[in-house]
Amino acid sequence: MLPQAIEAWQRAAVVPGNPSSMHWAGRQARRLLDDARDVIAQHLEVESSAVIFTSGGTEANNLCLAGVLTGNRGKVVISAIEHPSVLNTAKALCAHQQCELVLIAADTQGVIDADKMCAAIDADTVLVSLMLANNETGVIQPVAAVGAHCRQLGVPFHVDAVQGLGKLAVTLEALQADFLTASGHKIGGSKGTGVLVQRRGSRLSGWMHGGGQERKRRSGTENVAGAASFAAALQYCDFSACQNVRDYFESLLITQMPDVVIHGQQASRLGNTSCFSVPGMDGETLLMQLDLAGFAVASGSACSSGKREPSHVLRAMGVDDTLARASLRVSFGPEHDKNDAEALLQSLLHTRKVLQRMAAGSL
Ligand SMILES: Cc1ncc(COP(=O)(O)O)c(C=O)c1O
Structure with missing residues (x-):
């Protein structure tokens, strides 16, 4: 963890309140959570309500795929080099919901051909997912080209940006994405902290039903200290060397x-x-x-x-x-x-x- 992220984590960890509570201690925790949300939203150039805190990149990917596919039947197009939290989730959900899963192979350098991926997307497609950069090879994928095609067709487009955040210029609009996943520990925040970012106007069913936190999209008391450390890491991480x-x-x-x-x-x-x-x-x-x-x-x-x-x-x-x-x-x-x-x-x-x-x- 970055020193600034540890400091932010420690400051937030001693605040006793639950961010959903109305009393003074709850309001303190809510302020810390809102501040962290604002920092992440500003970085990604979205409104703060677009940011959904999760327990990490894996949960954010599961939330997106399950939240988009619930009640939907059709074709799901993803790359064959996705992280298991996208690949295995897509396989499981498609088998369960009788969706067709199309996997797009990479070339010998590990790059997904945007034209090939776009050619697989049609009126039956209910979700497309392509990672920003691969976690094994580091190879950067042509996300914006695929995203632009999805926007033309009105197909929801998800980007797993876990490896790219903090290392590449990442905004929702630049990537032409409807949903974006990020994880705190990849940039020097604490482990077990992530976000799913949802573009305004896109449809997502809730996940983990319960108290209705995160605007009913992800129930459960938020990890306030983790969120604070994520935001601090985003402000201070520097991979340029x-x-x-x-x-x-x-x-x-x-x-x-x-x-x-x-x-x-x-x-x-x-x-x-x-x-x-x-x-x-x-x-x-x-x-x-x-x-x-x-x-x-x-x-x-x-x-x-x-x-x-x-x-x-x-x-x-x-x-x-x-x-x-x-x-x-x-x-x-x-x-x-x-x-x-x-x-x-x-x-x-x-x-x-x-x-x-x-x-x-x-x-
Ligand atoms: C590309 C990618 N997506 C998702 C994840 C999962 O993130 P987390 O470890 O926060 O669950 C990872 C973890 O290495 C990853 O590299």
């Missing part, structure tokens, strides 16, 4: 391991993400060795680690299963510098040498 470090790391990687495959290298990517495969290696084994050396990297998607299935994102890019299993994902933060990039590379080279010697039986 990450790209230099990531590019330096990849230049070392290519020089020292010429057989490495960097996924999405030719595409526009977020500046902090590097996803690569080390041929002949198992990503999970590399991950465990790097973990022992103090590095926290992911193999495939962090959200699905523990599973032995190769990454669905790399598969959708046409990467074969062996190479996909050899993949690692490194995310650089504002706290990293070139020394960290060098240390990681040295550790990776050492690990590969040890594993190769073990495989050859000489250790």
Whole structure:
């Protein structure tokens, strides 16, 4: 968490009131929640009532898909590289409601072809969802082009902007979106805090029925401290230095391991993400060795680690299963510098040498 987000969290955590209560303590909590809502709304250039607080990006994605599809039957068009909180939710809801689910594959660089996606959208389509940037490769998607087409046809368009917020210029209008998902912990806020942003005039059924909080769209007492930390993080996060470090790391990687495959290298990517495969290696084994050396990297998607299935994102890019299993994902933060990039590379080279010697039986 960013220091400013910790401070905002601590200040809000000691306010005893429930934001729905009428008394002075409740009003204090309500003010903190409203202030956080205003900051997020201003950033995304929407009115404050558009912002719905949730327990994170996963819940915001579920709220959007369930809230749009309730009582609706037709075609749902999403990309095949969505985060599981969109992909698996769409699969479950479509099976339950007998909707047709259309998955759009990526090209070899991990980019969804906007024309292909638009061609799949027709009068029967009830929802389209495309992420702003992929969580495994960092590859940025042609969201505005798909959004413009959806607007022409009057089809609701959702953007999972969890990875892009704070790193790319993100407003609802620029993305031509009706719904947008964001998560606090990706930008230095506390974990377990997210928002779904709803464009005025779009239709969304409520979620988690109960006390009717968040204008009846998401019942449950709001996480006031989490919301305050999210807003503070949005004001202070700065990922601008990450790209230099990531590019330096990849230049070392290519020089020292010429057989490495960097996924999405030719595409526009977020500046902090590097996803690569080390041929002949198992990503999970590399991950465990790097973990022992103090590095926290992911193999495939962090959200699905523990599973032995190769990454669905790399598969959708046409990467074969062996190479996909050899993949690692490194995310650089504002706290990293070139020394960290060098240390990681040295550790990776050492690990590969040890594993190769073990495989050859000489250790
Ligand atoms: C693109 C994307 N969407 C959704 C999520 C889920 O967000 P949360 O962890 O806040 O539930 C993640 C988490 O990594 C993500 O990367």
